[in-house]
Amino acid sequence: xxxxxxxxxxxxxxxxxxxxxxxxxxxxxxxxxxxxxxxxxxxxxxxxxxxxxxxxxxxxxxxxxxxxxxxxxxxxxxxxxxxxxxxxxxxxxxxxxxxxxxxxxxxxxxxxxxxxxxxxxxxxxxxxxxxxxxxxxxxxxxxxxxxxxxxxxxxxxxxxxxxxxxxxxxxxxxxxxxxxxxxxxxxxxxxxxxxxxxxxxxxxxxxxxxxxxxxxxxxxxxxxxxxxxxxxxxxxxxxxxxxxxxxxxxxxxxxxxxxxxxxxxxxxxxxxxxxxxxxxxxxxxxxxxxxxxxxx
Amino acid sequence: xxxxxxxxxxxxxxxxxxxxxxxxxxxxxxxxxxxxxxxxxxxxxxxxxxxxxxxxxxxxxxxxxxxxxxxxxxxxxxxxxxxxxxxxxxxxxxxxxxxxxxxxxxxxxxxxxxxxxxxxxxxxxxxxxxxxxxxxxxxxxxxxxxxxxxxxxxxxxxxxxxxxxxxxxxxxxxxxxxxxxxxxxxxxxxxxxxxxxxxxxxxxxxxxxxxxxxxxxxxxxxxxxxxxxxxxxxxxxxxxxxxxxxxxxxxxxxxxxxxxxxxxxxxxxxxxxxx
Numbered sequence: 001x002x003x004x005x006x007x008x009x010x011x012x013x014x015x016x017x018x019x020x021x022x023x024x025x026x027x028x029x030x031x032x033x034x035x036x037x038x039x040x041x042x043x044x045x046x047x048x049x050x051x052x053x054x055x056x057x058x059x060x061x062x063x064x065x066x067x068x069x070x071x072x073x074x075x076x077x078x079x080x081x082x083x084x085x086x087x088x089x090x091x092x093x094x095x096x097x098x099x100x101x102x103x104x105x106x107x108x109x110x111x112x113x114x115x116x117x118x119x120x121x122x123x124x125x126x127x128x129x130x131x132x133x134x135x136x137x138x139x140x141x142x143x144x145x146x147x148x149x150x151x152x153x154x155x156x157x158x159x160x161x162x163x164x165x166x167x168x169x170x171x172x173x174x175x176x177x178x179x180x181x182x183x184x185x186x187x188x189x190x191x192x193x194x195x196x197x198x199x200x201x202x203x204x205x206x207x208x209x210x211x212x213x214x215x216x217x218x219x220x221x222x223x224x225x226x227x228x229x230x231x232x233x234x235x236x237x238x239x240x241x242x243x244x245x246x247x248x249x250x251x252x253x254x255x256x257x258x259x260x261x262x263x264x265x266x267x268x269x270x271x272x273x274x275x276x277x278x279x280x281x282x283x284x285x286x287x288x289x290x291x292x293x294x295x296x
Numbered sequence: 297x298x299x300x301x302x303x304x305x306x307x308x309x310x311x312x313x314x315x316x317x318x319x320x321x322x323x324x325x326x327x328x329x330x331x332x333x334x335x336x337x338x339x340x341x342x343x344x345x346x347x348x349x350x351x352x353x354x355x356x357x358x359x360x361x362x363x364x365x366x367x368x369x370x371x372x373x374x375x376x377x378x379x380x381x382x383x384x385x386x387x388x389x390x391x392x393x394x395x396x397x398x399x400x401x402x403x404x405x406x407x408x409x410x411x412x413x414x415x416x417x418x419x420x421x422x423x424x425x426x427x428x429x430x431x432x433x434x435x436x437x438x439x440x441x442x443x444x445x446x447x448x449x450x451x452x453x454x455x456x457x458x459x460x461x462x463x464x465x466x467x468x469x470x471x472x473x474x475x476x477x478x479x480x481x482x483x484x485x486x487x488x489x490x491x492x493x494x495x496x497x498x499x500x501x502x503x504x505x506x507x508x509x510x511x512x513x514x515x516x517x518x519x520x521x522x523x524x525x526x527x528x529x530x531x532x533x534x535x536x537x538x539x540x541x542x543x544x545x546x547x548x549x550x551x552x553x554x555x556x557x558x559x560x561x562x563x564x565x566x567x568x569x570x571x
Contacts, residue, residue, distance in 0.1 A: 088567020091560065094506065095497055114567070145560035152557065174450075174472045176482050179497050180508050183472040184559035186451055187458050190427060191434035191553045198435065214472075216423030217411075217451040222431055236423035236451070237413030241477075245413050255418060265421050 006080030013082045016070035019112035020137075039063055055272045064229050064272055066209060068111070069118035069135035072168055076131065076276045077122035085119040085130070086153055091145035091178070100177045103139070113138050116171070117147040119154040121163070125280025127287075130158040133168040136210070140172035143215055147175070148185025151219055152192035155203075162290030164202040164283055165193070169220040172238075173213015186218040193219045200292035204282060206275070207234050207257065207266065221265070225282060227275070228257035228266045303467070305493040305502075309475060311467040312407075316521040317446045318528070319378075320347045320362025320405040326528035327535070328353055328360060334391055336383075340420075343384030345375040345412070346456075348391035350400065354536065359395035361388055361456055362405035362445075378447070379412035382425035385455055389425075392432050401539060402440040404456040409474060411452030426455040433458035434556070437549050439542035441535065444468045444500075444509070445520075460545060460552050461538050462508070464500040465527070466515040470508070471498035508559070511538070 036045040042061035051058075055075050056065040067075070073082055093100050108114060116138035121130055132154040134141040141147075151167065158165040175182040197203050205223030209232035216236050228234060235255040243250060253259050260266045270278045303311075311317075324331050328351035336342040347364045350357060365371075365378035380388075395402045411422055433440060442459030448470030464470060472478070475492040479485055482492075497503065500512040513530050520527035545551050 086566070088565075090565045090567065092563040092565065094560065094563050095495055097495060145563050148559075149561065149564055176472060176478055178560070179472050180470060180503060181506060181560035181563065183450065183454055184508060184556065186454055187430055187434070187556035188559050190430035191458075191556050194431040194434050195553060214451050217426035217455075218430055219427070221421070221424040221427040234423075235418050236411065236426070237418060241413045242415060242418065246415055250415065254415070263419055263421070265424055 003080075009082050010080045013070060013074050016112055017068070017074050020068040020071050040065070057272050062230065062271070064209065064231065066136050066170065067272075068137055069113065069133040072133045073118065073120055073122065073131060075272065076124055076279060077120070078124060078126065081121075081123040083121045085121060085157055086150060087118075088114060089146050089150060090114055091149070093177075094145070094181050095177065095179045097177045103177075107138050111135070111137050115146040115150070116141045116144070117150040119150045119157075121157070121161075124166075124276060124283055127280065127283040128161075129164045129166055129283060130154050130161070131166045131168070134170045134215070136170040136172075139175060139177075141170045141215075142172050142175035142182070143185050143189075144175035144178040144182050145185060148182075148188045151189045155192040155196040155201075158201055159196045159199055159291040162201075162292075164204065164286060164290060165196060166204045166206065166279060167219060167223075168206045168208055169211040169215055170208045171211060171213070171215040173215055183214065186214045189219040190222060193222050196291060197222070197224060201290055202282075202286045204279065206270075207260075208232050210234070212236065212238055226266050227268050227270050227278065228260065229275075230257055230269055230271055232257040234260050234266075305469075305496070305499050306475075306490045308467045308499050309469050309493050311519040311521075312446045312469045314519065314521055317407065318520045318524045319407045319445060320360075320364050321367075322524060323362065323405050323443075323445070323528070323531070324349075324351065324360060326524070327532050328358075331360065334387060337386035338390060339383070339386060341381075341383040343381045343387060344371070345378055345380040345408075346384030346387050348387050350394075353403070353539070357398070357400050358539075359391050359400045359402045360405075361391050361402060363408040363453070363456065365407060376412045378408045379410060380408065380452060380455075381412050381414070381417045382420045382422050385411075385425035385429050388429055388456060389432055392429070392436060395438050396436055399438060401438050401542065402436070403535065403539075404440065404442045404459065406442060406444045406448050406453045406457050407446035408449050408452050409447050410449035411455070426451050429455040430458060434553055435549050436552070437547075439539070439545060439548045440552065441538050441542055443513075443531065443535075444470050449474060458552060458556060460542050460548055460555065461510045463511045463513055463534060463538065464503060464509045465513045465520055466500050467519050468500060469498040470503055471496050
């Protein structure tokens with residue numbers, strides 16, 4: 001019976017990943033869909049099958065393309081362990097911002113996502129955890145009320161179930177269209193992960209390209225352990241804003257994952273292909289990494 | 297008299313940014329005695345854009361924290377026009393830790409366009425410094441009351457404003473980003489800033505409605521800057537009242553966590569109602 005559920009969950013996740021195939025790749029419906037996709041960095045033509053097999057990392061030069069939330073989950077979770085939390089959670093339009101509703105509807109249609117974050121329970125290397133993932137295809141993974149709420153709920157679920165919490169960040173920061181309430185999600189998420197940590201929970205932040213603005217200045221920088229994908233842009237102010245402020249161009253590699261590690265803000269730069277094993281190792285090292293039973 | 301004053305949001309942004317706008321230094325002079333200023337983050341530097349210290353408020357010790365724009369060009373430049381660096385936020389953390397240790401309430405005064413966006417600020421972890429302030433404020437067992445005096449710009453403002461109560465001057469503004477930045481991101485045109493002011497809901501009245509702030513401090517016509525003494529009297533009375541109420545909270549940390557946990561939640565849909 002359990003196997004049946006696990007198989008069903010895995011099918012669901014696979015379907016959701018496949019929807020991602022529409023972007024960045026061309027629609028499947030087109031007979032002329034190219035078999036090759038050029039790497040944005042090394043310009044090598046790589047077959048779609050190889051991109052997929054390699055987790056959207058260029059097999060020629062190691063360039064990490066952005067991955068969607070469901071694909072990310074399929075890359076790190078054990079087969080059949082994916083159970084989504086609050087899948088239908090969305091938020092309204094607090095500023096009544098012109099065009100926002102239509103924009104959300106269009107993105108939901110194209111991406112198969114409800115919002116810019118997906119939270120799930122699952123297992124990594126056999127060990128259970130709560131994993132939340134931001135998706136940069138959905139308004140740059142920006143943190144509106146629903147995204148803040150999902151992160152907070154993920155922390156609370158982890159706290160109650162005494163499981164470790166892992167968050168994959170990919171976000172331009174606050175969701176402008178939700179105005180000040182978006183800013184307030186920084187307070188909401190920072191408080192939620194802090195509470196979880198104070199109760200003894202292990203929180204691992206995985207920073208992927210890009211992690212900036214209000215997400216960096218809240219839960220992204222509050223991990224017990226902080227991992228980052230190679231070359232991910234990580235910062236508070238965006239490079240363009242800084243260039244305007246200081247009136248000069250920024251040095252090569254500035255605000256990249258490796259730069260942050262050099263400056264003491266990242267524990268390890270982990271290529272995508274090694275992420276699952278690295279997380280499994282960390283979970284093993286913190287076998288009682290959930291919130292403490294005795295803490296009230 | 298404060299009932300219907302048709303001041304446009306754009307006008308309020310201008311008022312909030314006026315150079316003579318009362319700031320934390322003025323508040324320290326007008327409301328507190330025996331102020332002792334902390335300098336430095338005990339890691340590498342002192343950022344004058346954050347003012348921190350301990351003082352007496354009606355005879356009782358409190359921790360005072362605020363962002364400072366400085367008076368005159370030289371101070372403006374030293375303070376990056378009120379934009380704190382990570383060192384500033386880490387000095388604030390130091391002040392918060394001591395408030396916790398000595399059981400002192402914290403009063404914060406915010407007037408900043410945002411955190412300083414510079415190369416060194418990034419290299420030294422601007423995001424991490426702000427995040428640390430948010431995390432610290434969420435667990436403080438002493439009451440924290442925040443006052444938005446002028447500009448409340450983005451995460452750089454929130455970093456000192458996770459209060460049990462958040463007060464806001466009538467002509468202050470508090471927003472996710474400057475109207476210029478907002479227009480530039482959403483419309484790729486920063487010259488539409490005035491239009492942005494209209495849609496951003498950044499005035500005290502709007503924010504009271506969204507339950508982001510708790511109390512609006514009325515200002516004399518022409519803004520607090522036209523009669524600072526009158527404004528300080530208003531603020532003094534409000535803070536006295538708020539502090540008395542906040543000190544009755546059984547668990548200020550939990551209260552603050554709940555306050556921010558609820559932010560925006562009335563806008564959530566669980567998906568069941570529109571299925």
